[in-house]
Amino acid sequence: MAATGNHMDDTGAWVRRYHPADDAAVRLVCFPHAGGSATFYRPMSAALSPAVDVLALQYPGRQDRRHTPGIEHLPDLADGVVEALLPWTDRPFAFFGHSMGAIVAFEVALRLRGAGRNGPVRLFASGRRAPSRWREGRVHLLDDAGIIAELRGLSGSDPRILGDEELLPMILPALRADYRAIERYTCEPAARVACPVTVLTGNADPQVDMDDACAWERHTDGGLTLRVFTGGHFFLTDHAAEILRLVRQDLLGTAAARR
Structure with missing residues (x-):
């Protein structure tokens, strides 16, 4: 069974549980984007609790x-996340990942399936092209100024942080590591998860076109749902309420069906 109580005391280095919901019928595990941290999902945790028990992952190298x-x-x-999540698989759970987080979530689901363990009941893949849609990325080869310019272009980071000379040295190593990880990632075209996949995408995302988004269908045995929003790569910050309603409805419907 999963641990309860203070999230910093008992969930290990990887998992943050900001609003414990021990009686929730379903869990949602949230995977951050490149350079992102668990706190990105704190508002989602607050909004979904206590109906959904939200776990947010903290990758190494940040905060x-x-x-x-x-x-x-x-x-x-992905291997590190699998090990950290095993104690939390005692009830139905889903994955939500944005950008790089969508791919990490996909790889974790593949590993759980390959090991014969319970996998997610749904994967929400936000702001990311399908795993096999490889595209050369060179951000990890840029100097610090180049990486900062890339982030500003995606509008995904607080401009106050990007302009803070004391904070930048703390976040740049993690950013560079994340970009190395995601830009060198490749996926077998036949790799498939068992669960349904809901793809969330922005209609003006420079990194994901409609073909990229629809190609997720090749990577699931559970069917694809595509939701298109106005906006760029971080469309989800402008559509938070609508996305929260969608996630809540899907998860509580799944939990009710399983009961």
């Missing part, structure tokens, strides 16, 4: 884990 080196090989990152 309270900034002294742990970032992981530059995405399969190794």
Whole structure:
């Protein structure tokens, strides 16, 4: 059974549980984007609790884990997440990942399936092209100024942080590690998860076109649902209420069906 109580005391380095919901019928595990941290999902946790027990992942190299080196090989990152999540698989659970987080979530679901363990009941893949749609990325080869410019272009990071010379050295190593991991990632075209996949995408996302989004259908045995929103790569910040309603409805419907 999963641990309860203070999230910093008992869930290990990887998992943050900001609003414990021990009686919830379903869990949602949230996977951050490149350079992102668990706190990105704190508002989602607050909004869905107590109906959904939300876990947010904290990858190495950021915030309270900034002294742990970032992981530059995405399969190794997925392996670490699998080990951390096993105690939390005692009830139905789903995955929500944005950008790089969608791929990490996909790889974790593949590993659970390959090991014959319970996998997610649904994967919400936000702001990311399908796993096999490889595209050369060179952000991890840029200097610090180049990486900062890339982030500004995606509008995904607080401009106050990008302009803070004291904070930048703390976040850049994790960012660079994340970009190395996701830009060197490749996926077998036949790799498939068992669960249904809901793809969320922005209609003006420079990194994901409609073909990229629809190609997720090749990677699931459970069917694809596509939801298109106005906006760019971080469309989800502008459509938070609508996305929360969608996630809540899907998860509570799944939980009711299983009961």
